[in-house]
Amino acid sequence: MLRAEKKLQMPPLLPERKEINFVFVDDPKLVGLSESKFVFTDISFGTTDRTRTIVVRDPDGKLRKATWDERARMNSLLEREEYEFVLDRACLQFEPDDPKFIHTCKLVFDSVNETSSFSVLRSTRHYGSLIFHLVEKENIDDLLIENMKTDRLEDATWLITLYHIIHPSTKSKSFAYSPGKELDLIKVLVM
Amino acid sequence: MASVLLSSSGSGRYITKAAKAIRLARHGCTNRPFFHIVVMMKGRNQHEQPIEQLGSFDPMPNNYGEQLVSFNFERIQYWIGQGCEISTPAAELLGLCGFLPVHPHSYMTAWRNRRLKQQEKNPSVEPKDQ
Numbered sequence: 573m574l575r576a577e578k579k580l581q582m583p584p585l586l587p588e589r590k591e592i593n594f595v596f597v598d599d600p601k602l603v604g605l606s607e608s609k610f611v612f613t614d615i616s617f618g619t620t621d622r623t624r625t626i627v628v629r630d631p632d633g634k635l636r637k638a639t640w641d642e643r644a645r646m647n648s649l650l651e652r653e654e655y656e657f658v659l660d661r662a663c664l665q666f667e668p669d670d671p672k673f674i675h676t677c678k679l680v681f682d683s684v685n686e687t688s689s690f691s692v693l694r695s696t697r698h699y700g701s702l703i704f705h706l707v708e709k710e711n712i713d714d715l716l717i718e719n720m721k722t723d724r725l726e727d728a729t730w731l732i733t734l735y736h737i738i739h740p741s742t743k744s745k746s747f748a749y750s751p752g753k754e755l756d757l758i759k760v761l762v763m
Numbered sequence: 764m765a766s767v768l769l770s771s772s773g774s775g776r777y778i779t780k781a782a783k784a785i786r787l788a789r790h791g792c793t794n795r796p797f798f799h800i801v802v803m804m805k806g807r808n809q810h811e812q813p814i815e816q817l818g819s820f821d822p823m824p825n826n827y828g829e830q831l832v833s834f835n836f837e838r839i840q841y842w843i844g845q846g847c848e849i850s851t852p853a854a855e856l857l858g859l860c861g862f863l864p865v866h867p868h869s870y871m872t873a874w875r876n877r878r879l880k881q882q883e884k885n886p887s888v889e890p891k892d893q
Contacts, residue, residue, distance in 0.1 A: 596861055597861070599865065601870050601873060601874070602865065602869060602870065602873045603873060603877060604872075604873040604874070604876035604877040605859075605869055605872055605873035605876065606830070607824075607828075608824035608828045608829060608830050609824075609827075609828060609829045609830065610829070610830050610832055610856075610860070611829045611830070611831050612832045612833070612834060612856075612859070612860035613831070613833040613834070614835075614836050615818065615833045615834065616835050616836050616837035616838070617835070617837065625836075627860055627861060629859045629860065633873075635859075635860075635861050642829075645827070646831070
């Protein structure tokens with residue numbers, strides 16, 4: 573296949589897949605064998621991620637095919653959290669005022685916030701935008717907790733200062749901050 | 764424990780007419796078991812080089828409450844065809860996945876666990892046999 577053809581190959585357009593719901597056998601005599609499920613994966617040579625057999629033995633003795641979620645988990649045991657790659661790629665691909673760029677960044681930032689993996693983006697060019705996005709959405713709780721847990725009191729203070737600049741109507745803004753009073757500042761915000 | 768990483772494609776000691784077995788070999792470390800499912804000559808030390816690795820078994824449930832087992836069914840079929848014996852734990856796993864009939868030992872364990880649970884609930888009642 574020509575390289576251009578390969579690069580222009582359209583991704584297949586498919587109808588949405590149906591949930592796998594197939595029970596091979598229900599064996600109530602196996603209840604009590606184990607508290608957890610057994611997941612069996614076929615690793616025979618030549619099977620692909622889509623064709624390999626994956627079956628599950630439930631604690632209630634049911635032997636069934638694995639659901640799509642379980643299949644995805646077994647096929648990629650390492651959940652890749654390549655946030656920086658996606659953001660770098662978005663920078664290359666879009667103009668910064670492109671709605672797609674903004675949408676992509678927001679998706680990634682929300683995902684980072686959900687998994688609390690701020691350290692992945694710390695010391696990269698995207699950290700500032702991440703903080704700005706979270707502060708703008710008034711959703712800095714997780715970041716604040718992470719900062720406290722990793723001994724980053726100064727970062728937490730800066731975060732709150734930025735929060736006050738962007739949301740001047742916050743109650744805690746009246747607190748007169750001076751170095752050494754970081755903990756008090758955080759307490760006022762949380763209260 | 765094997766001091767060098769053994770190749771999963773085997774090259775363990777193989778004598779044509781000697782009995783072989785599909786069995787578990789314990790890897791992992793203290794308090795963290797992990798098993799390879801291997802075929803090797805019967806009666807050998809589990810940490811010797813296997814003839815071939817046929818899968819793996821992680822007996823500690825992960826975050827989703829799953830014990831992960833992998834089998835190379837194609838090679839297992841081959842080795843069964845060669846007349847390999849299957850050890851009880853390996854046969855239990857193969858039974859649970861539907862490849863072999865469920866091993867009687869699995870039913871026994873399940874029944875015992877159910878009986879224990881029942882006894883914990885109401886110790887006065889004598890459990891009836893099933």
